Amino acid sequence: MTRLRSGTLLAMALSAGLAFAAPVPVFAFGAPESFADLAAKISPSVVNITTTSTVAASTGGNPMVPPGSPFEDLFPDQNGPQGPQRSEALGSGFVISEDGYIVTNNHVIEGADSIEIEFFSGKKLPAKLVGTDPKTDIALLKVETDAPLPFVQFGDxxxxxxxxxxxxxxxxxxxxxxxxxxxxxxxxxxxxxxxxxxxxxxxxxxxxxxxxxxxxxxxxxxxxxxxxxxxxxxxxxxxxxxxxxxxxxxxxxxxxxGETRRGWLGVRIQDVTPDIAESMGLTEAKGALVTDVPDGPSKTAGIKPGDVITMFAGNEVTDANSLTRRVADAPVGEAVPVVVLREGRTETLQVTLGRREDEEAKAFPAATPAPAEPHEMDILGLTLAPLTDDLRGKLGLDQGAEGLVVTGVDQASEAFTKGLREGDIITEAGQQKVLRLKDLQDRIQEAKSAGRKSLLLLIRRDGDPRFVALSLE
Structure with missing residues (x-):
């Protein structure tokens, strides 16, 4: 490839009658000459953390030595169970206030009996645990000190x-x-x-x-x-x-x-994928698709399975994760506007948020799936049968459970690729309930008549719902 100088290229372009937009300036900054000034400024706020904990009794990890063996002196503590032992671990942290609050990881101090902070000056102080959040692996510590401590602030x-x-x-x-x-x-x-x-x-x-x-x-x-x-x-x-x-x-x-208090919307959600968007007639694969609405804030406010949440508290929802984070950051007990897309129309609902930690503390029974015998109809790469009392018993489902049970999946099919397995229950097709095999056939025909290339199915497994779009072509 021949390289041309910029002046030559410009001359050629002008002679050809071509015009170029002015280039966008790019500012490239070189590496700092030194990080020493910055390091000197922030080092006093950084701390070393040493934790000690009691390790449970052990039966010993080395070979047992018979009494009287010539190797007995080499392994004096290996015969018989070992008593509880002390263990030390090291980590880091940083001071965020002059009165002694310190941030570190939860895994640094988890299970610790005692926590010691060593400051840049060499001074050491004991610390107490204020609170932890395992979900973000963050812990907050506190030391007591008479003199103000050097500290740093959070940036954006x-x-x-x-x-x-x-x-x-x-x-x-x-x-x-x-x-x-x-x-x-x-x-x-x-x-x-x-x-x-x-x-x-x-x-x-x-x-x-x-x-x-x-x-x-x-x-x-x-x-x-x-x-x-x-x-x-x-x-x-x-x-x-x-x-x-x-x-x-x-x-x-x-x-x-002393603990986290995250907002709770009370819905189960998933991303809107391109094939799901097409099956629902959406113009964009954006938002959070509601798969289930248990008793809670959203059900009270009128949110339904199949709704696509597009806005939360005035902020756009791009996917399920963005909604989860925004809800978590919202104050507990506060009423927030939630915009949903339902059957081609938008609706704004006011939802008073609950507290996620309270809901996670509740125990929910899980269904126990079991294989079922193949039955009745093969369609969309699936072998399907209507739920009967016998199948409900085999699958560990409530007697009120409704839908079509997957009794077989073609491993070469799109359904298998998208994760459908034996024991899954199809409860909706095209956002309408399916109780009989004919219901599913009708939904397939309706989707084809409407020019849709795929059909949206609501699948439940162990009580957890999710939407899957399967191609009709």
């Missing part, structure tokens, strides 16, 4: 851009205070939690860095270093820090209540 993690410089601080591998630098590699990463919103960074993070801060160049905390992706246990440049905009809300609640 939403302003962090991919490519921005960041600095991680902590106690990696128990080596003491350490600083590493890198960039924001990615945003909005999800690992396994409902409220996950991680910043990914290539700043070196290792064991012992857990709970330590991730700083922007203004010395504000924009993340809490929580996890790494590594095949060998050491940093390979893929670390994850829980975003400060999540952490700060959790910390405020832990400080005020």
């Amino acid at each position: 993690s939403d302003l962090a851009r991919v490519g921005d410089w960041v600095v991680a601080m902590g106690n990696p591998l128990g080596q003491g205070f350490s600083v590493s630098a890198g960039i924001v590699s990615a945003r909005n990463r999800e690992l396994s939690g409902t409220y996950d919103d991680y910043l990914q960074t290539d700043a070196a993070i290792n064991r012992g860095n857990s709970g330590g801060p991730l700083f922007n160049m203004d010395g504000q905390v924009i993340g809490v270093n929580t996890a790494i992706l590594s095949p060998n246990g050491g940093s390979i440049g893929i670390g994850f820090s829980m975003a400060s905009n999540v952490v700060s809300k959790v910390v405020d609640q832990l400080k005020q209540f």
